[in-house]
Amino acid sequence: MDWLKLRLFRWLELGTEGYAIHTRRRLIVINVLITFVSALSIFYAIFFAIYDINTFKLPIIFMIVMAALFLRTPMLHNQGRYYGDLYNLTVWLIYGGILVHLFGSNSGIHYFFLGGAAGAILIFNLSRNGVSVFSFLSQMLIFFYAEVYRIAPRDAYALPQNFEYTMFILNILFLLVFHYCLISYAVYLSKTAETSLTKECEYSNRLLENMMPPLISNALKSDPCKTIAKRHNDATIIFAKIAGFEHVYDTKTPKESVELLTRIFSEFDRIAQAHGLEKIKTDGAIFMAGAGFPLPMKEHAKNVALVALEMRDVVEKFATESDVDISLQCGVHSGPVVAGVIGTHKPFYDVWGDTVNLAARLETNAKPNHIQVSDSTRQLLTDRFSFQKRGRVTLKGKGKVEIWYLIDRIT
Numbered sequence: 001m002d003w004l005k006l007r008l009f010r011w012l013e014l015g016t017e018g019y020a021i022h023t024r025r026r027l028i029v030i031n032v033l034i035t036f037v038s039a040l041s042i043f044y045a046i047f048f049a050i051y052d053i054n055t056f057k058l059p060i061i062f063m064i065v066m067a068a069l070f071l072r073t074p075m076l077h078n079q080g081r082y083y084g085d086l087y088n089l090t091v092w093l094i095y096g097g098i099l100v101h102l103f104g105s106n107s108g109i110h111y112f113f114l115g116g117a118a119g120a121i122l123i124f125n126l127s128r129n130g131v132s133v134f135s136f137l138s139q140m141l142i143f144f145y146a147e148v149y150r151i152a153p154r155d156a157y158a159l160p161q162n163f164e165y166t167m168f169i170l171n172i173l174f175l176l177v178f179h180y181c182l183i184s185y186a187v188y189l190s191k192t193a194e195t196s197l198t199k200e201c202e203y204s205n206r207l208l209e210n211m212m213p214p215l216i217s218n219a220l221k222s223d224p225c226k227t228i229a230k231r232h233n234d235a236t237i238i239f240a241k242i243a244g245f246e247h248v249y250d251t252k253t254p255k256e257s258v259e260l261l262t263r264i265f266s267e268f269d270r271i272a273q274a275h276g277l278e279k280i281k282t283d284g285a286i287f288m289a290g291a292g293f294p295l296p297m298k299e300h301a302k303n304v305a306l307v308a309l310e311m312r313d314v315v316e317k318f319a320t321e322s323d324v325d326i327s328l329q330c331g332v333h334s335g336p337v338v339a340g341v342i343g344t345h346k347p348f349y350d351v352w353g354d355t356v357n358l359a360a361r362l363e364t365n366a367k368p369n370h371i372q373v374s375d376s377t378r379q380l381l382t383d384r385f386s387f388q389k390r391g392r393v394t395l396k397g398k399g400k401v402e403i404w405y406l407i408d409r410i411t
């Protein structure tokens, strides 16, 4: 059974290789149609042969020849994307026209032109394409002509009334099957398109949600061109570097090094998330995050300080476990920031301003295994954390800045 199915699918896709997906679909529908019409022709050839082979010798030969001509259509797809359509349409108009002429309107054969016109709508979407319009109009014309003028059968092929009636019923049944196939295919196409659209949409939403806070990603989803930039007066920024990580690359394999960094940063992510911080980015062995944006946070400095202390413990744990000489080197500063989204291609949420610059400077200026905070951050935390004064230090571009080491929380 599977073998037969595979053969059938292969046959239906014949001549469609190499075309764009929408053209392939159209050509596959044509292959389905010609297979259906050829099978029907052979069925009728056998039907007439059983009924009276001598009288219907010519129509029987005609039907077999036409079935063979229809089956040639896939070979023409290779010549050009409309060759198969034109060839198939020409064969069908001649074939169907002659059959109506031979067996008359009462046989119901002309209803196949109605089905063909509906097929043209499905195949071409009735675009302004000449083949599409010609296919639809010519078939509708033949149908109305046969229906209005009630064409009589050729004398030699006039069938007894009950036979003619059987043929009519059979044709209507076949037409129903034909329409069922067409509609099922149309439904299948729209379902496939809908599913892939939903998948794409979910994927890009997930990407956007991973790249920026939900508040921002929702704003971008509703208006992708919106400029997102906002000043937040009470924020705290942390730059956390894994000092000594550059030597890990010398002692461990690239895979081991990247795996270790990923595990550490995953822990950082978890800690930051648990304290409501917004992760901004990682750059090499530096993890940057903050609090107080995009939504205000009353305890922004406290939460960042807690995160810094937990990060220090995490790095210590990994250093022991993996036997590497790494430690946390951190800079924290509180003040106003501007947060927003840069770019429309690969957009990302970022923060800027002097507060960010100073936090970065505090990190680069820190010694390994030290969390340096500015005086403004310390003032927000005095009663809950312990500090050690480092003193006034000159930082590049900032002049003399009072710096403190964050030691621990006061329990």
Ligand SMILES: Nc1ncnc2c1ncn2[C@@H]1O[C@H](COP(=O)(O)OP(=O)(O)OP(=O)(O)O)[C@@H](O)[C@H]1O
Pocket (backbone or CB within 6 Å): 288, 350, 351, 352, 353, 356, 357, 358, 360, 361, 397
């Ligand atoms: N949004 C941000 N993301 C990452 N780093 C940042 C961000 N904003 C500022 N920085 C970093 O803060 C540091 C200080 O910035 P500042 O503007 O004071 O000086 P700069 O002249 O840009 O610094 P540098 O001379 O180190 O390039 C810089 O190293 C910069 O990379």
